[in-house]
Amino acid sequence: MANSAQTQELVYLVTGGCGFLGEHVVRMLLQREPRLRELRIFDLHLGPWLEELKTGPVQVTAIQGDVTQAHEVAAAVAGAHVVIHTAGLVDVFGKTSPETIHEVNVQGTQNVIEACVQTGTRFLIYTSSMEVVGPNIKGQPFYRGNENTPYEAVHRHPYPCSKALAERLVLEANGREVLGGLPLVTCALRPTGIYGEGHQIMKDFYHQGLRLGGRLFRAIPASVEHGRVYVGNVAWMHVLVARELEHRAALMGGQVYFCYDNSPYKSYEDFNMEFLGPCGLQLVGTRPLMPYWLLVLLAALNTLLQWLLRPLLLYAPLLNPYTLAVANTTFTVSTDKARRHFGYEPLFSWEESRTRTIRWVQTAEGSA
Numbered sequence: 310m311a312n313s314a315q316t317q318e319l320v321y322l323v324t325g326g327c328g329f330l331g332e333h334v335v336r337m338l339l340q341r342e343p344r345l346r347e348l349r350i351f352d353l354h355l356g357p358w359l360e361e362l363k364t365g366p367v368q369v370t371a372i373q374g375d376v377t378q379a380h381e382v383a384a385a386v387a388g389a390h391v392v393i394h395t396a397g398l399v400d401v402f403g404k405t406s407p408e409t410i411h412e413v414n415v416q417g418t419q420n421v422i423e424a425c426v427q428t429g430t431r432f433l434i435y436t437s438s439m440e441v442v443g444p445n446i447k448g449q450p451f452y453r454g455n456e457n458t459p460y461e462a463v464h465r466h467p468y469p470c471s472k473a474l475a476e477r478l479v480l481e482a483n484g485r486e487v488l489g490g491l492p493l494v495t496c497a498l499r500p501t502g503i504y505g506e507g508h509q510i511m512k513d514f515y516h517q518g519l520r521l522g523g524r525l526f527r528a529i530p531a532s533v534e535h536g537r538v539y540v541g542n543v544a545w546m547h548v549l550v551a552r553e554l555e556h557r558a559a560l561m562g563g564q565v566y567f568c569y570d571n572s573p574y575k576s577y578e579d580f581n582m583e584f585l586g587p588c589g590l591q592l593v594g595t596r597p598l599m600p601y602w603l604l605v606l607l608a609a610l611n612t613l614l615q616w617l618l619r620p621l622l623l624y625a626p627l628l629n630p631y632t633l634a635v636a637n638t639t640f641t642v643s644t645d646k647a648r649r650h651f652g653y654e655p656l657f658s659w660e661e662s663r664t665r666t667i668r669w670v671q672t673a674e675g676s677a
C-alpha cells in the first residue's frame with residue numbers, strides 16, 4: 310500500500326455507505342483521505358445525494374447490493390484495498406424478524422470476510438457497537454468503563470446478539486491468509502449511541518415534542534448516564550483506523566476500540582435536550598413523571614400489542630422492554646485506547662458537534 314499511497318491509488322469500499330453513519334464515512338473519506346483513487350459505496354438502497362459526489366476528483370462507484378448475497382459482496386470487494394463494513398440492520402423495535410437481523414448482521418459480515426479472503430483485500434474495519442458489551446440483561450451499570458473493564462456481556466435481544474457474533478467473526482478473521490498469501494488485518498469499532506445530522510430517532514423525538522405542544526416528558530432519571538458520540542467523530546475514527554491499520558497491523562489487528570468523543574455524560578433524555586431545547590422543546594419534570602413499574606408495564610403492553618397486531622399492521626413504538634432497559638441503565642465509556650494505538654483525537658469539539666446537530670434539527674423541521 311506504501312507505493313500506491315504516493316500515487317493516489319487506493320480503492321476503498323464502504324458497505325452501508327448510504328446509511329446515517331455510512332454517509333458521514335463516505336463524505337469524510339472524500340475530504341480527508343488524499344490517497345483515494347476510487348470510493349465504492351455498497352448499499353441495499355442508494356441515495357440520490359451520491360450523484361453530486363461523482364463530479365469530484367475521486368471515482369465514486371455506487372453499487373446497489375445486498376450483503377447477504379455472497380457473490381454481490383465478492384464482486385464489490387474485488388480489487389479494494391480497504392473495506393469499511395458499516396452495513397447492518399439496526400432494529401431494536403421489532404420491525405424485522407430475528408432471523409433477518411442475524412442474516413444481515415452475521416451472515417452479511419461473514420460474506421464480507423470471505424470476500425476479502427477470496428479476492429485479496431487485506432484491511433477490514435467493522436462497525437460494531439457498545440451494545441456488544443451492554444447494557445446486559447441484568448441491567449448492570451457500566452460506569453465510564455474501557456475496553457478492559459470486566460462486565461458480564463449477556464444478551465437476549467437479536468440486535469446485540471447479532472453484533473456480538475459478527476464482531477467475533479471479524480476479530481477471529483484477523484491473520485487469515487488472503488489471496489496472494491498476505492494476512493488479513495481486521496479491527497472493530499464500538500460506537501456508543503450515535504447522534505448528529507441524519508439521526509432519525511432524534512427527529513422522531515423532535516416531532517413527538519411538537520405534537521405534544523413543545524413538551525417532552527421525563528421518563529428516565531437524570532442520574533442514568535447514557536454514552537453518546539457525534540457521528541462526525543465516529544466517521545473520523547473509521548477513516549483514521551483505515552489509514553493506520555497497515556502501518557500498525559501488529560498493534561491494531563484483532564483489536565476492539567470503543568468509539569467515543571467529548572460529548573458530555575448525561576441521561577438519554579437530558580442529552581437530547583442539548584439539541585431539542587434550542588429548537589424550542591422543553592423537558593417536563595426534574596424526576597420521571599411515571600413510576601418505573603408503569604413504564605415496564607407499558608413496554609410489555611407494547612410487545613403484546615405488536616404481537617397481536619402483526620397480522621394486520623406493523624406496530625413498532627420506541628418503548629419496549631429492551632429500549633427501556635437500555636435507556637434506563639448507566640452505560641458510559643471513558644478510554645484512551647484509540648488515542649494510544651492510532652492517535653485518535655475527536656475532530657469535532659462538543660460545541661461544534663452540538664451546533665451542527667442543532668442546525669440539522671432546525672432544517673429538518675422545515676423539510677418535515
Ligand SMILES: NC(=O)C1=CN([C@@H]2O[C@H](COP(=O)(O)OP(=O)(O)OC[C@H]3O[C@@H](n4cnc5c(N)ncnc54)[C@H](O)[C@@H]3O)[C@@H](O)[C@H]2O)C=CC1
Nearest residue numbers: 325327328329330352353375376395396397438500502503
Ligand atoms: N445508530 C447508532 O446509534 C449506532 C450504530 N452502530 C452501527 O453502525 C452501523 C451503521 O448504523 P446506522 O448508520 O445507524 O444505521 P442505518 O440503518 O442508517 O445504516 C445502515 C445501512 O446499511 C444498509 N443495509 C442494511 N441492510 C443491508 C443489506 N442487506 N445489504 C446492504 N446494505 C444494507 C442500509 O440500507 C443502511 O443504508 C451499523 O452496523 C450499526 O450496528 C453502532 C453503534 C451505534
Ligand SMILES: C[C@@H](CO)CCC[C@@H](C)[C@H]1CC[C@H]2[C@@H]3[C@H](O)CC4=CC(=O)CC[C@]4(C)[C@H]3CC[C@]12C
Nearest residue numbers: 399401438440501502503528577627632633635636
Ligand atoms: C424510554 C424512552 C423514554 O423517553 C426512551 C427510549 C429511547 C430509546 C429508543 C433509545 C435509548 C437508547 C438508544 C440506543 C442506544 O443509544 C445504543 C444503541 C446502539 C446501537 O448500536 C444501535 C442503536 C441503539 C440500540 C440505540 C437505539 C435507541 C435507544 C434504545
